[in-house]
Amino acid sequence: MKLIICLSFCIIFFTVSSAKAEPQPIISTLKDYKASVKLNDKNEMINLKQIIPDIIFDLKYSTTNNFTKRKLYKSATTTYLGKDAAAALLLIHEYLKNMGLGFKIFDAYRPYSVTKLMWAIIHDKRYVANPVNGSGHNKGIAVDITLVNLTTAKELNMGTAFDNFTDTAHHSFTKNLSPEIIANRVLLKSTMEKFGFKSLETEWWHYSWKSNEIYDVMDINFKILNKRINYYF
Numbered sequence: 001m002k003l004i005i006c007l008s009f010c011i012i013f014f015t016v017s018s019a020k021a022e023p024q025p026i027i028s029t030l031k032d033y034k035a036s037v038k039l040n041d042k043n044e045m046i047n048l049k050q051i052i053p054d055i056i057f058d059l060k061y062s063t064t065n066n067f068t069k070r071k072l073y074k075s076a077t078t079t080y081l082g083k084d085a086a087a088a089l090l091l092i093h094e095y096l097k098n099m100g101l102g103f104k105i106f107d108a109y110r111p112y113s114v115t116k117l118m119w120a121i122i123h124d125k126r127y128v129a130n131p132v133n134g135s136g137h138n139k140g141i142a143v144d145i146t147l148v149n150l151t152t153a154k155e156l157n158m159g160t161a162f163d164n165f166t167d168t169a170h171h172s173f174t175k176n177l178s179p180e181i182i183a184n185r186v187l188l189k190s191t192m193e194k195f196g197f198k199s200l201e202t203e204w205w206h207y208s209w210k211s212n213e214i215y216d217v218m219d220i221n222f223k224i225l226n227k228r229i230n231y232y233f
């Protein structure tokens with residue numbers, strides 16, 4: 001009897017373990033994207049320029065001014081986030097305006113194949129997600145962001161540039177940073193958290209949408225997304 005119970009337990013345990021290890025399917029065709037959105041409309045990628053027309057972009061990966069020195073996005077005059085994260089960003093935009101502040105986006109949705117390329121180059125999971133399970137950027141729930149002064153259009157001093165892969169970019173790093181820099185980082189973090197995003201210890205600019213929802217991993221390029229019409233807003 002004991003043996004039967006043990007065997008049953010082992011079968012259940014291994015079934016659950018192997019189910020957990022199963023990587024998520026990659027949505028890589030327009031047909032699959034449409035099916036994904038039909039199944040769960042939270043997977044829809046929202047054009048940020050469309051919902052926040054005065055948004056400021058500095059999309060580093062659509063230029064060669066990034067750590068790979070390669071232009072990774074061919075057609076990126078805007079960028080995308082999944083429906084939940086995009087709606088929250090719109091609220092943050094309005095909230096910051098009242099303080100004379102705005103935000104600048106360095107990156108948001110990132111096709112899965114670009115994450116794979118980044119991983120091949122840097123291979124350090126503190127800074128680039130291991131592509132095995134797809135990253136928050138691939139799911140449209142992560143955004144790389146900073147604050148700007150709306151009057152001067154200048155970025156608030158955060159102490160390092162975007163994609164600075166050193167300890168100085170960590171939230172816990174305060175040594176030699178001025179009170180102004182620390183206050184700016186705290187303001188960005190507290191604002192993002194107030195609207196439902198969570199921070200990443202190693203990158204002051206990276207925030208991801210906090211949710212128990214399972215979002216699909218996307219490898220749909222910007223050209224295809226740019227042709228899509230958003231129905232949500």
Ligand SMILES: [Zn+2]
Nearest residue numbers: 142143144206
């Ligand atoms: Zn990021």
